[in-house]
Amino acid sequence: MTSDLQIPVLYAKIHRVRVTGADLHYEGSLSIDEDLMDAAGLTEFQQIDIYNVTNGNRLTTYAIPAERGSGMIRSNGAAAHLMNRGDLVIIAAYATLPKTQADTWKPTLVFVDENNRPVNETPEILPV
Secondary structure, three states: OHHHOEEEEEEEEEEEEEOOEEEOOOOOEEEEEHHHHHHHOOOOOOEEEEEEOOOOOEEEEEEEEEOOOOOOEEEEHHHHHOOOOOOEEEEEEEEEEEHHHHOOOOOEEEEEOOOOOEEOOOOOOOOO
């Protein structure tokens, strides 16, 4: 019955942010500037997927807040092997909605400037 279907949909995306650091010895996760988390509607410890535009790596981890206004995107723990400072990444979060809601769902899309600060318009896509 399609009315009972639960459809995974993109909940939010932070598009083409630059990794600002990596800490192999941290326990894990991705540190994200709290302003970016707020703009995307992300919650601390929420599961996220990361798509590395620079090298093609993909991984699943969770979000933790970094200092507000810092522009920080830091890979921690094992993720530090898959992302390096300067890499462009896309951060995506998903939600599961009933089919009736999924049909009209619109995700939150956050675009950033060269300092990982949210911007109000879709920026021109720059080369890697």
